[in-house]
Every structure is written in C-alpha cells, then in structure tokens.
Amino acid sequence: MARQQSIRKNFLVQLLISSASLILIFSSLLYFYIEKSIYDEKRDELIHYAQNISNYKSIYDLGELPDNFLSLSVEVISLTTPLEQIDVYEKTIEQQTFLTLIYPFDIQNNVYLKLIKDITPTKRLLKKILNYIFIINIAGFLLVILYAVALSKMLAAPIRKLSQDLSNMNEHLMKPIQMDEIPQEFAPLAGTINHLIARIQTFVKYQKELFIGTAHELKTPLAVIKLKNQVTLIKKRPPEEYIEAIKTTNKTVDEMNIIVSNILNIGRQEGAQLDKPQQVDIIDLLQQKANDFKLLAENEGKTLEISFTPNVFMATIQVGLLNQIVQNFLQNALKFTPPDKKVILRSVQDDFGLLIEVIDEGCGIDESVDLYAPFKRQGNKSGVGLGLFLAKSAADALGAKISLKNREDGVDGTIASLQLNSQLSCIIPRK
Known part of the structure; x- marks a missing residue:
C-alpha cells in the first residue's frame, strides 16, 4: 500500500x-x-x-x-x-x-x-x-520551528474545518459550507464542495422521488389486475369474458414492463457514466441521429429539419450519454408535434462551447414545475415520465447543461437545449 x-x-x-x-x-x-x-x-x-x-x-x-x-x-x-x-x-x-x-x-x-x-x-x-x-x-x-508549526496549524485549520463539516453530513442532513467562514484562498474549494453537495442533494431528492414514484406506478396496475381478476372470479362467465380479462391483464403487465425497463435504463446510465470517454465528432453523431429519426418523422407525417454549424466539432465524451440526451429530445419533440408540422435539430457554436437545440411545434410546457423529476408527465401523451430525468442525469455526468423552455417567436412549441463545454473539445475545420 x-x-x-x-x-x-x-x-x-x-x-x-x-x-x-x-x-x-x-x-x-x-x-x-x-x-x-x-x-x-x-x-x-x-x-x-x-x-x-x-x-x-x-x-x-x-x-x-x-x-x-x-x-x-x-x-x-x-x-x-x-x-x-x-x-x-x-x-x-x-x-x-x-x-x-x-x-x-x-x-x-x-x-x-x-x-x-x-x-x-x-x-x-x-x-x-x-x-x-x-x-x-x-x-x-x-x-522558525515555532513559527512554522503555528503557521502550518493556521493553514491546516480551514481543511480541518471542511473535513469536520463534511464528516458530520449524511444524505438526510446536508447543508452548504458557509463561505464567509472560509479564507479567500480556500473559497474555490468550498465553492466546488457546495456545488457537489447541491448535486448530491438533487440526486438524493430524485432517488427518493424515483422510489416513491416507482412504487406508486407499479401499485396501480397491480391493483387493476387484482380487481379485474376478482370481478372475473365472482361468478362463472363465458370464455369471451375470460379472454378479455386476460387481454386486460396482459396490457397492464406490458405497462409495468415499460416502467421496469425505464428503471433499468437508469441503472444502465449509471454504468455508462463509468465508460471511458471517446474522442468523436459531435456533428457526425448528430447527423446519424437525424438520419434515424427522419424516417420516423416521415412515417408520422412530420418533417425533421437539420442545421449544423460548425462542420466539425471534436469532443472527448461518453457517447452513450450524449445519444441518450439527443434521442430523448427528438422523441419528445416528435411525440408532441402534430402531423404536418416540423421539428428542427440544429447546432451552433457560442462562447461556452457547442449548443444543440431541438425545436418542436407542440403544445409547449409548464415552466413552473420541475420537469426533470421522475414520473413527471407533460401534455396528454402516454409515457412513464423518466426521459427527462435520465437526460438531466446524463448531462450532469457529461458536465453539460440542459434546459427546456417555450418558444418565443409566436409559434407554440418547446426548445430543448444541450450546452456542451468547449473545455473538453476543439474545433477542427473540414478541408
């Protein structure tokens, strides 16, 4: 050791x-x-x-x-x-x-x-x-020895205080470090720790909501299955009614399978966060996603428009996490966009890095609620409500930022944005 x-x-x-x-x-x-x-x-x-x-x-x-x-x-x-x-x-x-x-x-x-x-x-x-x-x-x-010992104790005091504050914390009692009690030289460290504490608090909050939501989402179909079976068994019925009851049960089981699959995706995503980052061309990945979803959009009578700048944007990231975010944005956009309407997938370079946006012509969102909480659903479309929760977790793992807001150009719809940090990337001009 x-x-x-x-x-x-x-x-x-x-x-x-x-x-x-x-x-x-x-x-x-x-x-x-x-x-x-x-x-x-x-x-x-x-x-x-x-x-x-x-x-x-x-x-x-x-x-x-x-x-x-x-x-x-x-x-x-x-x-x-x-x-x-x-x-x-x-x-x-x-x-x-x-x-x-x-x-x-x-x-x-x-x-x-x-x-x-x-x-x-x-x-x-x-x-x-x-x-x-x-x-x-x-x-x-x-x-000099006495001065060195006293000075080292003075310099180590903020570290000891930070360690003591952190050792007294647990997932049930977490509070940010008071910046006014920390010397100026240790302020960046304390700020980083506070940011980490905030992320842990958010993670614990979402985990609790996930457990509660999962139990609630699974309890409802189970209750439906049990009630339907009880009603069916009250008296003898024709074979057609038994077949109908079994179909209803199978449908409910399928809904439960969807919930379980989404929960498994959370576990897979946590595993993807440990994957080794790869150097890839983000624009090329976006083009591949656009080609996949163009067929789906045309099949639903919708249009997917693309606009990518710059031509090449190299980045070192976990590709699986990026795919999950973009795929969720496109799925939601196509889900809420009516037929004969269009969805726009575009990328632009800004001061922070690369901004990826998916713009739809749907019904918009309620910006007053926490859209990233598990099992939160928007609109009248079916779904479990874990997509944005997974997208937010993936963005945090990438060191990126995502946001959702309503369009402000007079058209109903939503703008889903992913901001990639340019510190992990570089632009290579295409010859």
Whole structure:
C-alpha cells in the first residue's frame, strides 16, 4: 500500500530546510565580512607602520602610542629572492597568533622590513563573535520551528474545518459550507464542495422521488389486475369474458414492463457514466441521429429539419450519454408535434462551447414545475415520465447543461437545449 503524504509535514520540512539554509548562509556571510574587515584593518595598520619606517618617519605619527603598540615587532631582513609584492601571512605559535608583513625597504639590496604583530586578542574576539552568531542562529532556528508549526496549524485549520463539516453530513442532513467562514484562498474549494453537495442533494431528492414514484406506478396496475381478476372470479362467465380479462391483464403487465425497463435504463446510465470517454465528432453523431429519426418523422407525417454549424466539432465524451440526451429530445419533440408540422435539430457554436437545440411545434410546457423529476408527465401523451430525468442525469455526468423552455417567436412549441463545454473539445475545420 502506498504511503500517504502529509502536506503539513512536507511544508514543515521545506520551511525548516529553507530557513536553516538562509540563516546559515546569512550568518556565514556576516562572519566572513566581519573577519575580512578586521584583517584588512590589521593589514592596513601594518602597511602604515612599514611606510613610516621606510620613509624614516616615526612608526606611529600621532601624538600618543596605541594600546597594542607593544605587540608589534620590527626586523630588517635580507632575502635572496626578491618579492614582487607585499607579502602578508598568519602564523600560530603556542596558541598565539601572529600576523607578519614583509615590506620592501631597500629593493636594490634585497632588504625588507619584517613586521610581526600579535593578533591573539583579535582571534579571540572573532571566536566570541562566531560563538554569538552560533547562539543567535540556534535561537533563530527555534523561533522558525515555532513559527512554522503555528503557521502550518493556521493553514491546516480551514481543511480541518471542511473535513469536520463534511464528516458530520449524511444524505438526510446536508447543508452548504458557509463561505464567509472560509479564507479567500480556500473559497474555490468550498465553492466546488457546495456545488457537489447541491448535486448530491438533487440526486438524493430524485432517488427518493424515483422510489416513491416507482412504487406508486407499479401499485396501480397491480391493483387493476387484482380487481379485474376478482370481478372475473365472482361468478362463472363465458370464455369471451375470460379472454378479455386476460387481454386486460396482459396490457397492464406490458405497462409495468415499460416502467421496469425505464428503471433499468437508469441503472444502465449509471454504468455508462463509468465508460471511458471517446474522442468523436459531435456533428457526425448528430447527423446519424437525424438520419434515424427522419424516417420516423416521415412515417408520422412530420418533417425533421437539420442545421449544423460548425462542420466539425471534436469532443472527448461518453457517447452513450450524449445519444441518450439527443434521442430523448427528438422523441419528445416528435411525440408532441402534430402531423404536418416540423421539428428542427440544429447546432451552433457560442462562447461556452457547442449548443444543440431541438425545436418542436407542440403544445409547449409548464415552466413552473420541475420537469426533470421522475414520473413527471407533460401534455396528454402516454409515457412513464423518466426521459427527462435520465437526460438531466446524463448531462450532469457529461458536465453539460440542459434546459427546456417555450418558444418565443409566436409559434407554440418547446426548445430543448444541450450546452456542451468547449473545455473538453476543439474545433477542427473540414478541408
């Protein structure tokens, strides 16, 4: 089993490593700067002494001697190999550190001044400075640890609150997360969770309505079958009446089979939501559907007109879900459109993506009711009332939007729309 990663732990480790590196680099640069400044000062001091001696002046040209003047030793030496430049080096003898300067005095005779200065107090001072910097670094690192722990807790608090709010929810008690209690950085996450909660609430609501509606729809034909059989069995009847009763029973059973088939379609649709998306040409799929329904429309004395733009619209979707939505739109449009009338199937590109519309010349809809609830029927046509419920579920699974509204061009009828998101698609011009 893969080990789960902790964002907070990773944050703490990265913050501590970066802070320790920053403190170490800054402290090292500070110490080296202090050390170089002090050594440069001592070197310049020795050069100043050597220049005064070389110019036959007083070693120290001020009015009084410095405190560390006695730590200075001056010698005149001869070198077999002449020096090209001033030589300064450090040497430690018996825990004492000396800074030595070789300075030209008489270059023609290879005579040089050798100035030796005891810088042991300076080394001790530098050591104290290094110790102080080390102590300050430890204290600063401890403060960074405390700050990192406090900051990580503060950053993790909204996640913990979201987790607590979600853990206290169930299908019977679901409420959206209060956005004003969430930091601005977590607002998109909270908004996504609220959208998911709304979808779950809608799903649970429709599932409850589906169970209740299914029980009611199956109970009525069963009651009809039982009553018809009871009436038939009250007294002996001619064979024709028994045959008629059996026909009525069979008809009722067929109606029940239709209900069961539609309920099975819901299960198939949930399985289709798990199908692997395919890259297809939406316009080509619409053309195939139009060809199938043109024959059905002509058989019913109706006309199916098509208008597709653009010529090609590639998308990565579950084809079965898209077919179910378009098929439901066309079936409803042809069902409610009278003979000698027309149904329009068209597609247009907009800012959101591809808009697919099915426009009929039927009786229109009641926009004040929830048309997507299971077993909701419109008009006086037969049907179970699960088509739009399935279409809405399929659209949600595709990340698309569907809508139903009455026509506003002076003609009775309905416009069923499917809006596909262009983020999962791209337009390829046809050559």
